[in-house]
Amino acid sequence: MSRRPAAVAASVLAVLALGTTSACSGNSSASTGASGSTPTVKLMAGGLDKQIYLPYQLAQQLGYYKKYGVNVELSTEQDGGVGAEDAMASGQVDMAGAWYVHTIDFQVKGKAVEGLVQLSGAPGEREMCVPKSGVHSGADFKGKTLGVTDIGSGTDTLTQFIGAQKGVKASQFSRIGVSQGSTAIAALQNGKTACVMTTQPTVAAIEKKGIGTSAIDLATTAGAKKALGGTWPAATVLAQTSWVNSHKDAAQKVVDALVATMHWINTHSAADIADKLPQSYVSNQLVTKADYIKALDQDKGQFLPDGIMPAGGPKTVLATEELVGHATSKVNLGTTFTNEFALKANRTEGFKTTTTPAGPTG
Numbered sequence: 277m278s279r280r281p282a283a284v285a286a287s288v289l290a291v292l293a294l295g296t297t298s299a300c301s302g303n304s305s306a307s308t309g310a311s312g313s314t315p316t317v318k319l320m321a322g323g324l325d326k327q328i329y330l331p332y333q334l335a336q337q338l339g340y341y342k343k344y345g346v347n348v349e350l351s352t353e354q355d356g357g358v359g360a361e362d363a364m365a366s367g368q369v370d371m372a373g374a375w376y377v378h379t380i381d382f383q384v385k386g387k388a389v390e391g392l393v394q395l396s397g398a399p400g401e402r403e404m405c406v407p408k409s410g411v412h413s414g415a416d417f418k419g420k421t422l423g424v425t426d427i428g429s430g431t432d433t434l435t436q437f438i439g440a441q442k443g444v445k446a447s448q449f450s451r452i453g454v455s456q457g458s459t460a461i462a463a464l465q466n467g468k469t470a471c472v473m474t475t476q477p478t479v480a481a482i483e484k485k486g487i488g489t490s491a492i493d494l495a496t497t498a499g500a501k502k503a504l505g506g507t508w509p510a511a512t513v514l515a516q517t518s519w520v521n522s523h524k525d526a527a528q529k530v531v532d533a534l535v536a537t538m539h540w541i542n543t544h545s546a547a548d549i550a551d552k553l554p555q556s557y558v559s560n561q562l563v564t565k566a567d568y569i570k571a572l573d574q575d576k577g578q579f580l581p582d583g584i585m586p587a588g589g590p591k592t593v594l595a596t597e598e599l600v601g602h603a604t605s606k607v608n609l610g611t612t613f614t615n616e617f618a619l620k621a622n623r624t625e626g627f628k629t630t631t632t633p634a635g636p637t638g
Contacts, residue, residue: 315526316347319513320360321373323456324352325557327476327572328400328511330549331579332373335537337552344536346529359426364514365389370523371530372514375399375430376590379514379612380597384605390520391512391613393531393583393621395538397631398500399510400578401431403438403492404482405471406464411491415442423454423463423472430510431473436600438492438503446600457481457562464488480571481562496577506592509585510578517611531617532624535583539627542581546572583618584631590638610636 321329332350335341341348351369353360364372365387372378382389403422405411411420417439424432436446454463456478463469464487471491474482479495482488493499500508513534520527541549546569550558558568580586590609597603615633622629 314345314347315523315529316349317371317523317526317530318349318351318369319371319373319530320351320353320363320369322353322360322375324350324373326400326456327568327575328396328578329373330553330557330572331395331511331534331537331541333554333557334541334549334552335533337554338537338540340533340536341530344529344532346526346533348530348533359429361389361514365516367516370515370519370526373511374514376509376512376514376585376613377430377433377593377597380594380603380607380609383607383612384603388517388611389514390517390611391509391514391585392520392527393513393534393618394509394580394585394589394613395511395513395534395583396578397497397507397509397580397586397589398578399430399434399494399508400475400575401434401473401494402475402479402490403435403471403473403494404464404479404488405491406467406488409470409491411471413442413492414438414440414444417442417444417449419449420470421450421452421468423460423469423474424451425455425473426453427451429453433596433600433602434494434504435473437596440599441505461485461487461562476571476575477558477563477568479575480567484563484567495575498577500578504592504596507586507589508592508596509589512585512613520614528617528620531583532621535618535621535627536625538579538581538583539625541576541579546570546576580631582622582627582629582631584615584622584629585613585618585634587632587634588638590634594638609638613638 321332324333360372361374361378363369376391379389422435424435454460454472460472460474460478550569559565
């Protein structure tokens with residue numbers, strides 16, 4: 277979800293200059309070895325312990341990567357480190373568990389990156405505001421200081437977009453990076469920000485402490501449609517198109533495992549899901565397990581049951597990018613995502629699909 281500014285941006289530009297040479301030269305960490313052996317894929321997520329990204333670790337806990345014949349080495353981005361999508365773009369990892377919006381950003385910069393399996397139809401975020409903020413919509417952003425994960429992150433884009441929809445320009449309010457968890461909570465508690473855009477379980481911790489409430493719901497598909505004008509696909513698996521084309525078998529196996537996980541999520545309760553996740557994810561200094569389950573039950577509607585990019589979703593995200601000035605050139609939406617792998621995964625397992633797929637133009 278997050279993107280690091282300054283130094284990281286410079287490193288990404290350097291990667292863009294290199295083009296896809298490293299991906300095509302066999303330097304990728306994904307390897308199939310001898311015929312019939314298990315491929316290994318490195319996947320970094322924008323926070324494995326965040327509820328919006330829980331499918332990656334859940335698939336591991338359920339044994340689905342192994343079941344579908346792939347060894348997935350999971351890692352999580354660290355505060356102040358390289359973002360998951362940038363690590364993927366530079367070849368440090370094969371795949372990124374990040375937001376679909378980054379595919380548009382990369383295309384504008386001349387980099388071919390695509391989403392392979394769509395995990396959510398909403399950002400999974402909430403605008404959490406202190407009671408005296410007076411913020412109820414983007415119209416109230418004027419003159420306020422608002423917290424985002426990082427400057428340049430997906431939450432930064434969404435914050436600007438929500439304001440712009442109501443005629444409030446980004447220059448009319450301030451945005452600062454507050455990350456997540458304890459630092460986001462402290463920003464509200466210490467009066468550094470009027471609001472922070474954040475996800476579970478940080479949302480639950482803020483509510484439990486009584487320091488903020490949800491002013492704008494982007495955590496469910498229904499909430500995203502109301503606030504953003506349509507389904508806003510967020511959490512996805514990103515990979516360089518050159519890597520996908522040369523590792524289709526490995527890519528399919530990863531998608532098979534994640535599609536099976538999405539169906540498992542759809543047919544199990546929040547308590548069932550929490551029971552399968554690592555203890556440190558669901559019970560820590562921020563929340564108790566009961567808090568975690570309550571929060572997941574509240575926001576579980578963000579997850580798509582079949583991994584398919586929903587019709588109209590890419591167009592809604594592109595409209596966001598255009599309004600905030602990020603899409604500075606013509607974007608071919610048809611190359612920013614594919615439903616090929618998810619549709620095949622559902623057919624292979626006999627899963628019933630409920631999402632209407634996006635077409636070539638989104």
